[in-house]
Amino acid sequence: MADEPKPPAPAHAPPKAAAPAGPTEPAPPADLAQPAYLATLSAEVPGSVTAVSYFVGDWTIVVPVAQLLGVACHLRDAPDAAFDCCSDVTATDWPPRAERFDVVYCLYSTRHRHRIRVKVRAAELQPVPSVTGIWSGANWLEREVFDMFGVNFTGHPDRRRILMPDDWQGYPQRKDYPLEGPGELLMENPIDWLKLRQAREEADIE
Amino acid sequence: MIDQFVIPLLKIVVVLNATLLGVTYMVLLERKVIAWAQSRLGPMRVGPYGILQPVADAVKLMIKEDITPVRADKWVFTAAPIISMVPALIVYAVIPFGPTIHLFGRPVSLYIADVNVGLLYIVSVASVGVYGIILAGYASNSKYPLLASLRASAQLISYEVAVTLTLVSVILMARSLSMVSIVNAQYNAGVWFAFVQPVAFVIFFIGGLAETNRAPFDLPEAEQELTGGFHTEYSGMRFALFFLAEYANMIVVSSVATTLFFGGWLRPFPNVAALHFLDVVPSWMWFLVKSFVFLYIFIWVRATLPRYRYDQLMRIGWKLLIPLAIANLVVTGIVKVLIG
Amino acid sequence: MGQAIAFYTLAAFILGFAVLVVSTKDTVHSVLFLVLDFLFVAALYVLLGAPFLAAIQVLVYAGGIVVLYLFVVMLVNLKRPPEAHQDPHRRTKLGFGLAVAVLLELGAIATYGMTRTGSPLVVPGTNGPLPGNTEQVGWLLYTSYLIPFEIASMLLLVAMIGAIVLAKREL
């Protein structure tokens, strides 16, 4: 959210001037009725939905991390929601923000044929409960998010890296991870690497 | 002297060379036939229509590096291809390619030896060939070959039982174990045994497919499952020996099928005098033509059918072929006793 | 003369391989020597004018039974540490005693056979024309040796059923 207090950027974050603070989550237009299952959700799991957003036809709800499992269970089991398929789990990294990760669950209902995105915000080491117990298909998807972002999933049956080698250092999809890869220095000595990088950037500015 | 040593030696040289040449050209034939089945051309580059391809293959295989894996059992690893090749070749000793003919005024029989346990000899020698595969899998010290060799030993032993049982029904018909006598028995009976023993023939042929590791029973070398099976770790000439042994075995099975069920060197309807003009074709030619038909079927089957799974293969062997073969044997015996 | 040379050569090979079978460390090699041994025994049968027996020897023993041995040996992990071979229950003396007893028995049989005239296997004056070796074996099995033959087949059947009962996880 735009009005959230911005914590100071972590020491190793790139000093990008205009890093966006977070996604734009436009509220639904006033003349658009919210889907019924959202009302049921708010009623059954109180305090679960902190924000509802609507953009180019997609509904998104933001959920506190603590409520994630409750919301997920409700969304799967409530007859008017019936989101039996977790079609995607992914994350977005917003580095300046304290809760830097948006973990996004794209849900789909094969019965009602509707979609919803559920979002939780998580800090770097904050545990996020795994939804693998609710949708078994989330297993690999969460592993990928863990692999790429380092989101701390808890209760995951098999939390290993999936795409990168097991001994890989760093999380490639984070915004402060260089595109060209870490190079050997980062692999062996991340602190020296950061110093070298900062020196280079300073040289660039001068 | 000449009759005792020179002629048999000459015969051995001729048969051995013809076999090896035939085997190499079997490879070309297979590639060509499968290519035609799959609407492509097959080898076309070496010689006109690729007929020199076997030469190129042989040269390539000979000059290839011969690798022995570090942790392999070296002696066994080297012996395995030889063990699989030798039985495939010495079986030809008792296969009759034709009757006794007169060559330069001297009677020459178109077989190396007529042993009175000829059929048993073939079966027993063939049963030793399985060691080549088992040992190759064991000696490679690698998991895929090991799995393949386990499959192979189980498969070959199971199908050997069925095949041997069908042979017994043929022996009952011919009252002899000698290959030459079996052909003569078919001449005397005036009918090829395939028409008297159709069940035995079908079981024999299916068993033959399985014993030579051919599709749809090519599990020990199923490339898609076991990356080449028992010869995964082999290269160069040692690999070539396995390859040659497989094709030599195919020729053996075809020859035995011809001899036992399709009258060997006999022309069609050997007792019908009206078809006497067929005798312009020499007897060994009939034998080769009949064997060739079987070889063609071998290749044809490979181009058409998917592969069985291991357990299905064993089920077919034990629950279908062996009971059928036993039933066939019993019926043959009863009929034999009743008719006399 | 030639026959004698052939026999003693074969016998030497048979004995040599037999020794190798029991003395080789690697079990698979040991099984392989056993196969070679069987093949030479088959050759001995040929020398004695029994081609049928020779073929059966190769087919059943070399080609069938030993393959199963090999199968088992390859599957069962026999590469144990050396101390496992030091069996506390080893009874060397008993083993030697048994070996000597068997040797004596064999010697006794041999001398008994030498003193008797005529081979016990060939039944003299059998009725019916029996031209070939195969036919002779068949005839003997179904006349003089019918009961041992049947008992042997019963034994094999029992062994087969027993193996199935032991190996099958649930019946």
Add this chain to the structure above:
Amino acid sequence: METPAVHHGAMFDTNELVINMGPQHPSTHGVLRVVLRLDGEKVVDADVVIGYLHRGIEKLSENRNWTQIILLTDRMDYVAAATNNVGYCETVEKLMSIEVPRHARYVRTILCELQRIASHCLWVGTHAMDIGAMTVFLYAFRERELILDLFEEFCGARLTYNSMRIGGLPLDIPPGWDKKVLEFCMIMGSKVDEYEELLTHNRIWLERTKGIGIISGPDAVALGLSGPPLRGSGVPRDVRKDEPYAAYDEMTFDVPVGSAGDTYDRYLVRMEEFRQSLRIIRQATEGIPEGPIVGKVPRLIKPPAGETYHAIESPKGELGYFIVSDGKSTNPYRFRVRPPSFCNLQGLRALIRGHLVADVVALIGSLDVVLGEVDR
């Protein structure tokens, strides 16, 4: 000959054999690695290891501008590049609310369906090859060649097409192309029958595929399967029908579903999809409207800030793109692909447990994964 002994309660212990299938193996369709724990030939458990083809397409895309990404999407499911292009372009169009002209939507539909047939050709060939029927492979590739020729005529490339632009098409179909497509439809119809003749009622094929890798509909949904593996389990889910894109809302076609959820049903579903695709291509080619090929697209593509998820039905299943734009830069802030092969491959472990080694290759084939897409 590996470590833990399995106790069957009887006096016989057997050792588990751990074998590595892949990453270099003829039937893992690329660089998939499956670590199998075997009891004899029976699979006790399996670990599916991926990532050998990971090229960081997502990361790379976040540093490329919106048009350049189309080229990267080609490299994901490289046997069905056109559907990847369509999926990406439609997502950006959705983000920017661009109206695509009807003509372009029709051409997209034709290309997508041609691509589906090409992909299924590759699948039927390799699947049959894995089970040992080698002839089908060459037959299927013969027909795939015809499709590649059509694509070559349309966009000049045979494998990675780069055949879409945001807002429409890069170029109009060449004159006479639609005739050739219809001609191809006629040829292909009989060829599908030919494949079926070789396989569908073949006893060995039936024995190898029936009852292998059964997964029930609800399980398949929960596992996130999509596309033919899901429809083989009897769930009539097809993005083309449920959330129509391109010109699918104007086409009439059926969604084939299986009932048993085994390898054979997945096979039947795909075989029927051949025919349905041909049906769609015929309708689209015959009814192709006149009109512009590109809609109103700004010169500099810079979608407004926001995020969206859009899915299409690729030959392998639901191919989704989740794209976040920050509204300021000319590249996406977050580019995420929901690869159908990845999610389908996840089901492999559940499917192969308890089957034999030979079934493992059959099941990998029946899921129809492309490792380029799994690893991205």
